[in-house]
Amino acid sequence: MASLYLHIPFCEHKCIYCDFYSVVPAEAGEAQKPLTARFLSALELEIRARAEDARFQEPFETVFFGGGTPSLLQPSEIENILNLLASRFPILPDAEITLETNPGTVDRKKLSAFRSAGINRISMGIQSFYDDDLKFLTRIHTAAEAKQCVFDAAAAGFKNVSVDLIFSLPLQSVERWKSNLEQAIELQPAHISCYSLIIEPGTPLFSMVQSKQVTPLDTESDAALYELTIAMLASHGYRQYEVSNFAKPDFKCRHNINYWNHTNYLSFGPSAHSFWKNERWWNSSDLGSYIGQLNERRMPVSGGEHLSESKLMEEALFLGLRSEGIDIEKYRRRFGVDLLAGNAPFISELIQEGRARIENGILKLTATGYLVCDEICQSITLIGRPDTP
Numbered sequence: 001m002a003s004l005y006l007h008i009p010f011c012e013h014k015c016i017y018c019d020f021y022s023v024v025p026a027e028a029g030e031a032q033k034p035l036t037a038r039f040l041s042a043l044e045l046e047i048r049a050r051a052e053d054a055r056f057q058e059p060f061e062t063v064f065f066g067g068g069t070p071s072l073l074q075p076s077e078i079e080n081i082l083n084l085l086a087s088r089f090p091i092l093p094d095a096e097i098t099l100e101t102n103p104g105t106v107d108r109k110k111l112s113a114f115r116s117a118g119i120n121r122i123s124m125g126i127q128s129f130y131d132d133d134l135k136f137l138t139r140i141h142t143a144a145e146a147k148q149c150v151f152d153a154a155a156a157g158f159k160n161v162s163v164d165l166i167f168s169l170p171l172q173s174v175e176r177w178k179s180n181l182e183q184a185i186e187l188q189p190a191h192i193s194c195y196s197l198i199i200e201p202g203t204p205l206f207s208m209v210q211s212k213q214v215t216p217l218d219t220e221s222d223a224a225l226y227e228l229t230i231a232m233l234a235s236h237g238y239r240q241y242e243v244s245n246f247a248k249p250d251f252k253c254r255h256n257i258n259y260w261n262h263t264n265y266l267s268f269g270p271s272a273h274s275f276w277k278n279e280r281w282w283n284s285s286d287l288g289s290y291i292g293q294l295n296e297r298r299m300p301v302s303g304g305e306h307l308s309e310s311k312l313m314e315e316a317l318f319l320g321l322r323s324e325g326i327d328i329e330k331y332r333r334r335f336g337v338d339l340l341a342g343n344a345p346f347i348s349e350l351i352q353e354g355r356a357r358i359e360n361g362i363l364k365l366t367a368t369g370y371l372v373c374d375e376i377c378q379s380i381t382l383i384g385r386p387d388t389p
């Protein structure tokens with residue numbers, strides 16, 4: 001099984017915290033329509049060219065439109081892309097097909113049309129139910145519009161709706177974050193993602209922090225909000241299946257699970273990263289260059305790496321622990337490394353501290369383990385790594 005990702009590189013406005021690649025056509029002095037048309041022609045060339053390679057003809061079980069703001073595209077444009085993909089790749093009939101959607105870019109009619117076009121999952125960038133938070137984050141929508149968008153998605157027939165929220169905003173109180181979670185839960189989405197605000201270098205928010213215009217929330221408060229998130233969502237039936245992701249039964253995001261399981265994925269569009277067997281490559285993070293290269297019948301790849309067995313092993317450890325755990329026996333068979341034998345005292349300590357558990361042969365982190373997932377991964381020794389002495 002494999003996955004397909006499409007990076008749609010347009011936004012109406014660039015949010016201050018965002019480091020994903022996207023362009024705002026108006027700010028680039030371009031009209032949206034012709035630029036979108038040029039991008040879509042290039043995307044078509046890329047899809048057709050990739051599909052020529054017989055290596056990539058394996059069943060695809062998810063398609064994900066991310067960005068950027070894919071909901072800025074017209075439903076007919078999404079439908080054309082899906083039809084082209086289906087004519088070139090073996091996409092399973094029950095594939096999960098997600099569209100990232102921002103409130104302020106859709107209404108009920110447009111959402112209905114996306115559904116008719118083949119989208120069956122909506123991932124909505126809400127971030128907060130407070131207008132002043134949204135203003136601070138420079139989002140284009142209000143809290144009322146965000147709620148309306150969730151109602152519209154339900155009215156359009158979407159059962160699988162995910163809501164994204166951001167916590168640890170500067171000066172955010174426990175009460176305010178709690179109220180955000182309550183409002184999200186009240187809307188009853190099938191899936192909720194909660195991300196701690198990261199101050200990414202190169203963003204306007206980073207400069208604001210550097211110039212002391214903004215003070216980030218301290219680590220202890222961040223941890224307290226995270227623990228509250230896990231407890232509240234669990235008590236309302238949202239099962240945590242990754243550091244930032246919570247789902248009602250049967251609504252885990254299959255696309256993301258594939259990423260975390262090291263499943264093959266092909267990606268299209270500027271800045272998109274692909275992974276196949278033990279190769280990773282990525283496209284140019286510049287829309288002009290992406291379009292230009294494809295028009296000259298060159299693939300827009302700007303870099304790549306071969307993943308050694310050792311690197312794959314490290315990634316599998318990290319990806320497994322930050323999501324649904326590591327099947328110890330499968331890991332041993334795949335890499336020849338016995339995680340338990342090589343780390344017995346450390347793992348028993350984690351279990352005693354309540355940070356990990358072993359269930360049916362799967363080593364999993366608990367809620368408090370997720371809090372220190374990076375540190376735990378760094379402390380695990382991979383004895384028997386193929387390319388270490």
Ligand code: SF4
Binds near residue numbers: 069
């Ligand atoms: S809408 Fe999303 S992708 Fe676009 S700038 Fe804001 S956070 Fe980034």
